[in-house]
Amino acid sequence: MQPMRIDFVSDVVCPWCVIGLKSLERALAKAADVVTADIHFQPFELNPDMPREGQNVAAHIAAKYGADPERSKGTRDLIRNSAADLGFAMNTNADSRIWNTFDCHRLLHWAGGEGRQAELKLALFTAHFSEGRDMGDPEVLVAAAIAAGLDGEAARAILASDAFIADVRRDERFWREQGINAVPAIVINGKYLISGGQPPEAFEKAIRSIAAEG
Numbered sequence: 001m002q003p004m005r006i007d008f009v010s011d012v013v014c015p016w017c018v019i020g021l022k023s024l025e026r027a028l029a030k031a032a033d034v035v036t037a038d039i040h041f042q043p044f045e046l047n048p049d050m051p052r053e054g055q056n057v058a059a060h061i062a063a064k065y066g067a068d069p070e071r072s073k074g075t076r077d078l079i080r081n082s083a084a085d086l087g088f089a090m091n092t093n094a095d096s097r098i099w100n101t102f103d104c105h106r107l108l109h110w111a112g113g114e115g116r117q118a119e120l121k122l123a124l125f126t127a128h129f130s131e132g133r134d135m136g137d138p139e140v141l142v143a144a145a146i147a148a149g150l151d152g153e154a155a156r157a158i159l160a161s162d163a164f165i166a167d168v169r170r171d172e173r174f175w176r177e178q179g180i181n182a183v184p185a186i187v188i189n190g191k192y193l194i195s196g197g198q199p200p201e202a203f204e205k206a207i208r209s210i211a212a213e214g
Contacts, residue, residue, distance in 0.1 A: 002211040004035045009042040009175050009185040012104040012124045012135070015079045015090060019197035020184035021121070022086035027203030034211045041117050043105035043172050044183045050100040052136045057096045069094065082197070089130045099128070099135035106164040107141055107155055109171070111148065119148035 008024070010017035028037050047060075061067045067075070076092055083090040104124050111120040123144040127133040133140045138159045145155035158164065175185070186194040186203075188210055194203065 001033075002035045002214070004037045004207070004211065005189055006037050006039045007042050007187040007190075008039055009044050009180050009187065010183045011044050011046045012101045012121075013098050013128055014044075014046055014183050015083070015092070015129065016197040017184040018088055018090070018125050018129060019079070019082050019086060020186065021125075022083070022088050023198060023200045024186060024203050026086065026200040027207055030200065030204050031207045031211070035207055039118060040112065041108055041121050042175055043108065043168050044175060044180065044185075045101055045105070045172065046183070047098065047100065048102070050098065052100050054097040054099040054134075054136055056094075057092065057098045058094045060098050083129075086200075088125070091130055091132060096132060097134075101135065102168065103138070103141060103159055104135065105168045105172075106158060107145055109164045109167050110155075110158055111145070111150060114150055116148050116150050120145060120150065123147040 006024070008021065010021070024039075028035070058069060058072055061072050062069075073094070080090040080092070108117055108120055108124075111117040124135075124141070126147075127140055127144050128135050135141070138156065141159060142152050142155045146152040178187075180187075182195065184195070184197060188194070188207070192206070192210055194206055
């Protein structure tokens with residue numbers, strides 16, 4: 001049985017990051033006979049300059065990528081179906097919003113030290129993509145922390161302070177320096193990079209191959 005460190009570099013408002021995570025989890029379950037994985041969630045901001053009040057997602061995609069409404073709907077449908085196949089409800093539409101996620105990453109950094117990072121990641125994904133919550137509202141983030149089994153008052157205090165700002169900035173800078181400029185980026189044992197929301201079979205094949213190399 002090979003221990004495997006996995007650094008999952010992602011953003012809370014990245015739909016392909018949800019698909020990548022759920023797909024990776026399925027692959028790890030299938031490869032449980034050869035590896036024991038330790039997943040660390042690393043920060044990446046798709047839109048670091050996004051204002052706290054967010055932006056309509058269709059307008060954002062049109063401005064950033066030049067996608068017209070029909071193309072955007074097609075992409076949303078693809079993402080929704082891919083996520084559903086992996087057991088995750090993606091309920092976004094043309095009226096959904098995209099948010100500044102820096103505070104989410106601060107809470108995720110804290111949750112790593114509390115041993116609840118995976119739980120918080122899922123709670124934040126659910127709040128944004130499944131429930132359409134206002135991710136610029138600190139109380140939404142506190143509710144996600146509570147849902148993840150963390151102390152709500154501690155989460156509220158972190159959000160009201162400068163806690164973990166320097167840590168998140170440091171980690172973001174580190175991964176950029178490693179050449180990560182798109183997410184999800186899955187780094188295995190600090191050596192192997194798998195990019196994008198790959199299907200479980202692709203993740204499992206890579207995991208088994210890396211494990212075989214020892």
